[in-house]
Amino acid sequence: MIMFDSPFMMLPGITPQEYSYLQSATTGFTELQLKRFLMIYSSKRRNPDDMVLYCILGFFVPGLPRFLLNQIGMGILYFFTYGLCGIGTIIDLVNHKNLAFEYNQRMVFESLQMIKMGTIL
Structure with a gap:
């Protein structure tokens, strides 16, 4: 399949690294399974371009990007140390x-588990 014809290209801000990861994670999927996977994954995914905005906002709301990535412990640490004195931010x-790719990898795993368990019909 040509990259531009892929349903993964509808994901905003997709990187080549994420694209190849999604390709390998969904090999052997039927069209219906792929559609269900994309529905689940796209709702959980973080756009790398949006992460820039969240990181900039992290100077005003310390820990915001970490909270959005479900890294609650790091978010609390950043909040109370003002982003590790700004260096961490x-x-x-x-x-x-x-950061976005690592988070998205976890969301791919969760989405695959939901598809394999048949949670979404």
Whole structure:
């Protein structure tokens, strides 16, 4: 399948790394399973482009990006240390694509589990 004809291309801000990860995770899926997977995954996924905004807002609301990535412990730490004195927030801003990709990998796993368990009919 050509990359631009793929249903994964409808995901906003998809990176080549995420695209190849999704391709390998959904090999052997029927069209219906793929459609269900995309429905679940797209609702849980974080757009790497939006993560830049969340990281910038992290200077005003310390820990915001970490809370949005379900890293509650780190979010609390960032909140009480003002983003580790701003250094952690700057590092998050630089690594925003990696943060989003790691979170999205967990969401791919969760979505696959829901599809395999037949939770969504």
